[in-house]
Amino acid sequence: MNTTVHAVLVILIASACTILTRIAPFLLFGRKKELPGIIKYLGSILPSAIMATLIVYCLRNSISIQPLRGIPEIISILVVILLHIWKRNTLISIAGGTAVYMVLIRFVFV
Structure with missing residues (x-):
């Protein structure tokens, strides 16, 4: 072919x-x-399960015995959590956490 x-x-x-x-x-x-009950159940459970899976996937290589390994990720996660508690806006939370992470890995933890 x-x-x-x-x-x-x-x-x-x-x-x-x-x-x-x-x-x-x-x-x-x-x-x-009316949606079936299983669809309603999956609609309420899957978003949290998918987010948890993505977090584990993204952090799978961050755990290490090397000093300072994983600190930018932890700080960025805390920024995302705090921004989301403060503003309740997913876009601001993700953008803020990403910006903090990029600054940390490019300028602070070089």
Whole structure:
């Protein structure tokens, strides 16, 4: 198979899968007035579970016996928590924590 044809097929299949996953909830639950209980349960549990998984994934290499290893991450996490408690704005919390982390790893903990 030609490389160009293969690339186009991959893009088309990936696009179709993306579109299908985006419209599937509307096709499955669009006409019902009440969502099933399991969907409500997953909607309340999954955001926290996904965030916890992302935190563990991001911090998996930060634990070390080297001195000062992981301190920028800990400080940034504290900044995110404090900003979120103070402002209750996810965008400000994430942007502030990211900015603090970048300053720390580029200028403080070089």
